[in-house]
Amino acid sequence: AQRVTQPEKLLSVFKGAPVELKCNYSYSGSPELFWYVQYSRQRLQLLLRHISRESIKGFTADLNKGETSFHLKKPFAQEEDSAMYYCALSRSSGDKLTFGTGTRLAVRP
Amino acid sequence: NAGVTQTPKFRILKIGQSMTLQCTQDMNHNYMYWYRQDPGMGLKLIYYSVGAGITDKGEVPNGYNVSRSTTEDFPLRLELAAPSQTSVYFCASSLGGGRANEKLFFGSGTQLSVL
Numbered sequence: 001a002q003r004v005t006q007p008e009k010l011l012s013v014f015k016g017a018p019v020e021l022k023c024n025y026s027y028s029g030s031p032e033l034f035w036y037v038q039y040s041r042q043r044l045q046l047l048l049r050h051i052s053r054e055s056i057k058g059f060t061a062d063l064n065k066g067e068t069s070f071h072l073k074k075p076f077a078q079e080e081d082s083a084m085y086y087c088a089l090s091r092s093s094g095d096k097l098t099f100g101t102g103t104r105l106a107v108r109p
Numbered sequence: 110n111a112g113v114t115q116t117p118k119f120r121i122l123k124i125g126q127s128m129t130l131q132c133t134q135d136m137n138h139n140y141m142y143w144y145r146q147d148p149g150m151g152l153k154l155i156y157y158s159v160g161a162g163i164t165d166k167g168e169v170p171n172g173y174n175v176s177r178s179t180t181e182d183f184p185l186r187l188e189l190a191a192p193s194q195t196s197v198y199f200c201a202s203s204l205g206g207g208r209a210n211e212k213l214f215f216g217s218g219t220q221l222s223v224l
Contacts, residue, residue, distance in 0.1 A: 009149065032211070044199065044215040086151065090211060096142070096167065097213065101151035 002027040004089050006100035013077050014108050021072040021103045023061075023087030031089045033063055033070040034097065038084040047072075047085070057081070077107045110135050115200050115216035122190040122223045130185040130219050132200030140203045141183040142167075142213070143175065145196040152199065158183055190223045197221070 003026045013019055025031060035047040048056045050063040050070060061072045070087060087100040116131045134141065139160050144152040144167075154167030158177040172194060174186040183202075187194060200216040 004151075006151075034211075036213075043217055044201075044213075046212045049211070096154055096157060097211075098154075099144075099152040101149060 002031065002089055002091060002098050004087050004098050004100035006085075006087055006103050008103045009101070010104045010106065012106045012108060015079055016076050019072075019074045019077045019081070019105065019107075021085050021087075021105065023070045023072065023100060025068050025070065025087075025089050027068075027089060027091065029091055031091060033061070034088040034090070035059070035061055035070075035072050036086040036088055036099075038086070040083070044086070077105075079107045079109060081105060082107045112136065113200055113202050113214050113216040115198075115219050117219060118217065119220045120222070122187075122221065124190060124192065124223060126190050127186070127188050128190070130187075130198055130200075130221075132183045132185065132216060133181050134183075134200075134202040134214070135181065136202060136204075136214065137180060138202035138204050138214070139180070140205065141177065142201045142203075143173070143183070143185045144199045144201065145169065145194075146199060146218075147196050155185065155198075187221075192223050195221060195223045 005024045033050040037047040038044045059074045063070050084102050084104050086102045088097040113134045142157040143155040146152050153169045156175040158164045161180050164175050198219045201213045203213045
């Protein structure tokens with residue numbers, strides 16, 4: 001069965017510092033990876049997906065199949081980035097998402 | 110569009126009581142899901158549906174039932190509430206399955222306490 005691991009429950013950084021939220025996965029096939037975000041008092045929403053190779057709100061994530069990782073990165077954190085971040089995996093032929101346990105990012109002024 | 114609407118937002122149940130969590134979406138999505146979120150445990154899939162009349166179990170289906178009589182509605186039923194079902198419940202929908210362009214739309218959640 002597939003699994004998603006987010007080793008950090010809380011990541012605290014100062015404004016302007018680089019951010020890296022870690023995500024590792026275990027799956028024998030070719031997965032599709034996603035990052036979802038939940039800002040305070042808002043709904044969980046899609047941030048980005050690996051297949052799109054996009055940058056959203058300055059965040060990027062690269063799928064590293066050798067290390068089975070999909071870390072989320074941003075060079076300069078902003079206070080408005082403070083939120084709960086979830087990494088999620090979908091089997092290439094599947095129809096369900098498996099979520100990690102989430103990392104709370106706190107950006108201090 | 111309202112998106113995904115869940116009711117109620119909060120509920121306290123006594124052990125052994127039953128209740129239905131309501132979920133409706135107005136985006137004509139085929140797929141709908143129920144997740145529960147326990148502290149520090151992430152989201153776990155309870156049940157999902159790929160279309161009206163079709164439902165299937167997720168990771169943690171015990172103690173729950175679902176039905177999908179229409180495309181819009183996907184209620185979650187707790188028959189005999191237990192303290193282990195204290196959690197935050199999220200309903201979500203998506204246009205299709207877990208493909209490259211998949212995007213889940215979530216409801217605002219229902220906080221349930223069983224005492």
